[in-house]
Amino acid sequence: MLRTLLIDVGKALYLFSGLMGLAAILTWMERKQSALMQDRVGANRARIFGLRLLGLPHIITDAVKLLTKEDFVPAGVPTWLHALAPWVTLTVACLPAAAIPFGHVLPWGGQAIELQLMDMQVGLVYALAIASMAIYGVILAGWVTRNKWAVLGSLRAAAQLIGFGVVLGISLIGPVLLYGTLNLQEMVHWQDTTVLHGWLPRWGIFFQPLAFLVFLTVGIAETKRIPFDLPEGESEIIGYFLEYSGMKFGAFFLADFIETVVVAMLTVTVFLGGWSVPYLSADQGGFVWPWGAHTAVPPAGVALLQMAAFWVKVFAVCWLLLLIRWTLPRFRIDQAVRLGWQYLLPLSVLNTFGTAAVLLIVGQ
């Protein structure tokens, strides 16, 4: 009993420290990658004992700055509601990660630890349901601060998140039909093999490229970041967290990065083979290369490789999301809503019917 509890706490600590840590690193990557893309140097002023460390100490200086700033609450606003909104946003941003499998099994003291926080049959639905709740924090933040611009920002957020939330669900029906399951761990198992005589990993992206593109686009929209940052639009169109300062603002800011990581995790799990390493098979006890060679790997090594592969893939997708974020300009609200309803929704419905038709013809 205690052992199970400790294992669960350990898994939760591992996953969420990885999630928060990656989100914190993304705040640094955001600056550094944008600087490199624009042929600049980027953040490099903060130092620890004279070490610049490529500007990594800026993560700490940011946190110190946000924590020591004045926490301003507008007059006539219930303080507890004002404080609730960032925490709703932050919590809801973190929770979908609980359904994500971050590894297969880890052999530990003669016992196999399932590397997933909640092994649910409806893991995907759970993740999407929690992700759709992000709207509550946003609406609360806009509404409670009694600022008409903040309210307008949160209404834009509502229009955007609801519109794209629909597409988010429908775009994943194609992969779900293909895998025949809503369980995220089983989805990864389906992808943890190869096709084309062992040359190509059986990843969802190769079978559902359209769904991948639509899901990634909608995922960016769900994170409320550029090019879909009309709910926020910090300096130009004023977002829903206008009346927040200090660490409460930091919570909203961090929630965006956490959502980015969570979207990357979902993308990896559904389309990029999750924790599966290409050509590595736990049943065969090592790598089975396409040309017939075999490299033996001990079971613990297999488990660690898979755990590492998950984070590597998540990091790669985060990198891609940042690349997109620093490339495209912001959509207008009408453009964003039209993109959601007129382009992505028909495309995802088309993908659903196409996948269903193909599966019907092929006969599973």
Next chain:
Amino acid sequence: MKYWWYRFYYTTRGVLWPLWVGLVNLFRRPVTIQYPHEKPRLFPRSRMMLYNDIDNCIGCLQCARVCPVDCIAIETVKADKDLGVTNTGHKKKLYVTIFDIDEAKCCYCNLCTEVCPTECLVMTPNFEGSVYDRYNLILRFAKITPEERAEILRKAGGKTAGVTGILARKA
């Protein structure tokens, strides 16, 4: 429907092409110059702060006359002894008692260095002209001290020549 496809094509192209450009630039070297730690490499004939090599100055006043913003102030007194010649062989007939350039006024047009017959007035590559008091931007090139100047003026009976604007009156 044709319009739908038109927009679809241009949107897709407009997303993918910038992504490619961003990706290419990601692997380029930064163009930033970390200024206080490294200085920019200037072009050979950059026009920066002026410098006058007063030993070669004959006090001909051409620079002060050509200056479009009147930032050069010169006062000369007829020499009562042989002052020698400049590097270019011009005979120095005048004491240059005041040679002030107000860099705050200077428009860096390079006209003064063009007309200088002895090439003693030049533009240096020094561009770091920030000072706490703007009067510190008045560069005083004359080597003659105020005491020596008073002595020279007394001997010459107060007869001076030159282009002395507001600067010289302040000096």
